[in-house]
Amino acid sequence: MPGVCDGREGKNMVSDAGEGKNTDAGERKSTAGRKLIVIIVAIVLLIVALGAGYILLTQTSGPPSGAAPTVTSASPDNAATGVPVNTNIFATFSKAMDRTTITTSTFTLKQGTTSVSGVVSYAGVTATLDPASDLTASTAYTATITTGAKDSAGSALQADFVWSFTTSQISDTTAPTVTFTSPASAATGVPINTKILATFSEAMDSSTITTSTFTLKKGTTAVSGTVSYTGTTATFVPSGNLTANSAHTATITTGAKDLAGNALQADFVWSFTTGSIADTTPPRVVSTSPVVAVAVNSNISATFSEAMDPLTITTSTFTVKQGTTSVSGAVSYVGLTATFDPASDLASNTTYTATITTGAKDLAGNAMQSNFVWSFTTSTSSSACGQAPVALGSAANFAVLAGATVTNTGGTTVTGDVGVSPGTAVTGFPPGTVVGTIHAGDPAAAGAIANLTIAYNDAAGRTLCPVSVAGNLGGQTLAPGLYKSTSGLEISSGDLTLDAQGNASAVFIFQIASTLDVAAGLHVILVGGAKASNIFWQVGTSATFRANSTFIGTIMADQSISLNTGATLEGRALARIAAVTLDSNTVTKPVP
Numbered sequence: 001m002p003g004v005c006d007g008r009e010g011k012n013m014v015s016d017a018g019e020g021k022n023t024d025a026g027e028r029k030s031t032a033g034r035k036l037i038v039i040i041v042a043i044v045l046l047i048v049a050l051g052a053g054y055i056l057l058t059q060t061s062g063p064p065s066g067a068a069p070t071v072t073s074a075s076p077d078n079a080a081t082g083v084p085v086n087t088n089i090f091a092t093f094s095k096a097m098d099r100t101t102i103t104t105s106t107f108t109l110k111q112g113t114t115s116v117s118g119v120v121s122y123a124g125v126t127a128t129l130d131p132a133s134d135l136t137a138s139t140a141y142t143a144t145i146t147t148g149a150k151d152s153a154g155s156a157l158q159a160d161f162v163w164s165f166t167t168s169q170i171s172d173t174t175a176p177t178v179t180f181t182s183p184a185s186a187a188t189g190v191p192i193n194t195k196i197l198a199t200f201s202e203a204m205d206s207s208t209i210t211t212s213t214f215t216l217k218k219g220t221t222a223v224s225g226t227v228s229y230t231g232t233t234a235t236f237v238p239s240g241n242l243t244a245n246s247a248h249t250a251t252i253t254t255g256a257k258d259l260a261g262n263a264l265q266a267d268f269v270w271s272f273t274t275g276s277i278a279d280t281t282p283p284r285v286v287s288t289s290p291v292v293a294v295a296v297n298s299n300i301s302a303t304f305s306e307a308m309d310p311l312t313i314t315t316s317t318f319t320v321k322q323g324t325t326s327v328s329g330a331v332s333y334v335g336l337t338a339t340f341d342p343a344s345d346l347a348s349n350t351t352y353t354a355t356i357t358t359g360a361k362d363l364a365g366n367a368m369q370s371n372f373v374w375s376f377t378t379s380t381s382s383s384a385c386g387q388a389p390v391a392l393g394s395a396a397n398f399a400v401l402a403g404a405t406v407t408n409t410g411g412t413t414v415t416g417d418v419g420v421s422p423g424t425a426v427t428g429f430p431p432g433t434v435v436g437t438i439h440a441g442d443p444a445a446a447g448a449i450a451n452l453t454i455a456y457n458d459a460a461g462r463t464l465c466p467v468s469v470a471g472n473l474g475g476q477t478l479a480p481g482l483y484k485s486t487s488g489l490e491i492s493s494g495d496l497t498l499d500a501q502g503n504a505s506a507v508f509i510f511q512i513a514s515t516l517d518v519a520a521g522l523h524v525i526l527v528g529g530a531k532a533s534n535i536f537w538q539v540g541t542s543a544t545f546r547a548n549s550t551f552i553g554t555i556m557a558d559q560s561i562s563l564n565t566g567a568t569l570e571g572r573a574l575a576r577i578a579a580v581t582l583d584s585n586t587v588t589k590p591v592p
Contacts, residue, residue, distance in 0.1 A: 069151040070094045071161040072314045073231045073332045074143070075203035075259065078163035078343070082470030082486055084172030085136070088259035089129040089143050090203060091161065092230045094314040098150045102127045106148040111141050124228045125311070126206040128259075137169040168470055172260035174488060174514035177201045177541055177558050178252055178268040180335045180457055182307035182363060184450070185270035186422060191279030192243070195363040196236040196250050197307050198268070199334055201540040201558065202486075202513055205257045209234045213255040218248050231332045233310040235363075244276045279364035283308060285356055285372040289464060294376045295384035296348050299463030300340040302356055302372070309361045313338045317359040322352050335457035351377045385465035385481055387507040390458055390536045392554070393451030394444070395574060399436065399589040400582070401448055402561075402575045408432040408582040410565070416572070416589030419445035432582065436589075452574050456556045459538035462509055469510075474522065480506035480530075488515040488541075491549075495523045498552075500530035508553070513540045516555070520546035520564075524553070532570045532590035542578070545569070554590070563587070 074091045076083045089109055102122040107129050109116040118131040127145070135141065145161040180199040183190045196216055209229040214236050216223040225238040234252070242248060252268040284305040300320055313333040318340050320327040329342040338356070346352065356372040378384075399416025400406055406420050408428025417436040420426055424441030439445040466484040475494030479501060489512050500506040508530070516539045518524075526532070535553030537543070542559040545551050548566040555561055555571060560578035563569060563585045570588050573580050 067316065068155050068158045069097060069149070070157065070315045071145055071330065073330045074161075074163050076165040076486070078165070078330070078341070080165040080486060081468045082168040083135075083165045084170060084260055084487060085134040085167050086171040086260045087135070088131070088205060090206065090259065091127050091143075091145050093125045093127070093149075093151075094316055096125055096152050097122065097127070098152050098154070101148060101150045103148075104129075106146045108144045108146070109141055110144075111136060111139055116141070121207055123206045123209075125230055128206060134171065135167050137167055140164060140166045168487070170487075172258070172487060173262060174541065175262050175265045176204060176256070176258040177264070179460065179540070179558050180453070181250070181270055183272040184453070185272070187272040189275035190242075190248075190272050191277065191364055192241040192274050193278040193364045194242070195238070195309060197233060197310070197363060198235075198250070198252055199233045200256075200258075201232075203232055203259050204229065204234070205259055205261070208255055208257045210255075211236075213253045215251045215253070216248060217251075218243055218246050223248070228311060230310045232334055235310060241278065242274050244274055247271060247273050279362070280366060282366045282369045283360070283362040284368070288354070288374050289462075294346075294378045295465045296345045296378050298346070298378075298384075298465060299342070300352075300354050300376070301337050301461065301463050302354070303337045303461070304360075304362075305336075306362050307336060308333065308338070309363055309365070312359055312361045314359075315340075317357045318355070319357070320352055320354045322347065322350060327352065334461055337457070337461040339461070339463050341463070346378050348378050351375055387462065387464060387480065387482055387509050389507050389534055390455050390509065390554070390556075392455045392572075393448075395448040395452040395455060395572075397589075398439075398448055398572060398574065399587050400573050400580050401445070401452060402580040403449060403577040404575075405579045406582070407579060410584030412582045412585045412587070414582075414587045416587070417444075419448055421445035421449045428582070449576065452556060452576055456538060456558065456576060459509055459536050459556060460511060460540075462511065466511070474519075477527075478508070480508055482509045482511070484511045486513050488512065488517065490515075490517040490519070491522050491524070492517070492519040495525050497525045497527055498530045498535065500526070500528040500534075502528055504529040504531060505534070506530060507534045508536070510537045512538060515539070515541050516543040516557075518545045518549045518551055518567075521548050522546075523550040526552060533592050535571065542575075 071091050072094050099122040104120050107120045107127050109129055116131050118129050121128050142164045147156045150156045178198050179201050182197040206229045211227050214227045214234050216236055223238055225236050228235050249271045254263045257263045285302045286305050287303045289301045310333045315331050318331045318338050320340050327342050329340050332339050353375045358368045361367045397417050398419050399414050400418045402420045404423040405425045406418055412432035415435040418434050419439035421441050426438050426440045462482050466482045469483045469485050472490050472492050473496045474491045477497040477499055479499055498508055532552045537553050537555045539557040543555050543557045544562045545567040547564045550568045553571045555573055557575045561573045561575045562581045565583045568586045571590055
């Protein structure tokens with residue numbers, strides 16, 4: 001019995017051993033199955049992660065293709081005054097639109113409840129409304145882009161875009177000018193993969209900015225490419241890389257016209273020479289404004305290290321938020337500076353966050369390496385609108401500086417340096433006298449002209465608490481601040497008084513879209529501690545000072561400056577492109 005029992009136990013043991021074999025095999029199969037599942041899950045997760053990463057990477061370069069379009073800028077500006085009665089109205093979008101949806105039904109203009117008849121056109125990313133006749137003088141108008149406007153993918157504006165402006169009593173007859181180019185005139189070592197950019201003194205008719213009016217040549221050979229226009233900037237995009245180590249010439253012809261139909265007075269031509277390599281350096285934000293005690297009606301701006309592709313500077317790449325709530329507004333780009341103009345005043349004593357995303361790219365297509373984010377807090381104090389002086393660089397050493405020529409008649413006395421570049425002619429000294437050094441086409445003059453261009457663009461790009469002015473400033477007393485005119489200014493009915501109100505550091509900046517004209521015998525008068533060194537006049541075209549007038553401040557004119565017989569200037573006469581003409585004058589560089 002014990003043996004039988006042992007046999008049964010042996011059988012049982014054998015059976016147990018068989019079960020052990022089966023169990024081990026099962027476990028191995030189970031383990032292998034689990035490993036396979038883990039591998040499959042890992043692969044799936046990796047694919048998802050890569051997909052998500054791809055989405056994130058593609059989103060940083062701009063708005064998703066399905067994102068709703070926005071209006072990034074409009075002209076005339078919202079709440080603008082003194083708008084010429086013969087202007088056209090335009091709006092620039094964040095992306096290409098379906099032109100069949102840009103019509104007189106989706107782009108309207110009204111005076112009160114009365115519709116203004118006109119024609120609507122669309123080119124590039126810009127819609128233009130051309131009124132059938134001049135607008136009524138001194139009248140408020142409201143323009144609207146409705147949600148009927150859709151992009152090429154069929155996405156509509158999320159809400160109607162509405163802005164208003166008030167006309168002046170006159171027509172715009174001032175010719176537009178080119179105020180900034182990239183590459184700069186006479187630049188060398190230009191990257192072969194660059195785009196060519198030109199910024200105008202005012203909004204242009206986009207239908208006149210084409211490959212016929214904006215051309216590029218290497219010698220006599222035309223360079224093929226496309227032309228786009230947004231805001232006040234035109235961009236020529238070559239079909240391929242430019243030829244290395246070669247001279248190129250860009251031209252904006254007189255076929256280019258502003259919104260009132262005024263053409264450039266002459267073809268604008270500039271040249272540059274390429275280097276041998278492409279630009280692969282990401283752009284940077286080098287400064288922001290404002291930074292402290294921000295006024296509630298301020299615009300927000302960011303200045304880049306180099307010229308940017310204006311089509312990438314939009315409400316998608318330049319945003320302002322209060323907490324997680326987006327601030328609506330329009331974005332513009334001029335020179336090196338992008339500006340966000342809130343649709344309404346910001347809240348007082350509130351912190352906001354501004355962001356420039358990696359969707360912003362330079363003219364070679366290089367994106368920002370990372371989002372640039374900064375914060376600011378609004379204030380209602382009077383100091384919130386205080387302006388910083390315009391940095392003149394080496395141009396500050398000059399009392400007279402011109403791009404083309406400096407000519408003098410009679411016994412003029414200039415205290416400070418006199419210079420010209422790229423021109424070389426300085427004539428009339430003697431009989432004129434210079435208490436300083438004459439720089440005729442030398443490196444010092446060339447450097448000063450380059451710094452003058454930077455200063456001019458700085459002054460033109462200021463956006464902190466602008467005060468709209470128009471027409472005649474004669475007989476007025478103005479406090480420190482930023483004064484903006486969308487046309488020309490004159491001093492013709494009396495003297496202009498600038499009152500620093502006891503603050504010797506107070507700064508006055510005048511942005512003038514076209515001409516500055518001071519009548520014979522009239523004066524600018526400083527009171528309240530105001531200093532000539534803190535007064536800056538940015539003139540979009542040319543400045544004229546009639547006989548025996550007295551003027552104060554640094555004049556930065558895009559074109560020419562003329563001082564008629566006996567006119568006196570405590571300041572600087574700095575003309576970027578054309579001539580400074582003197583006639584028996586006294587010009588004194590201001591003390592700091």
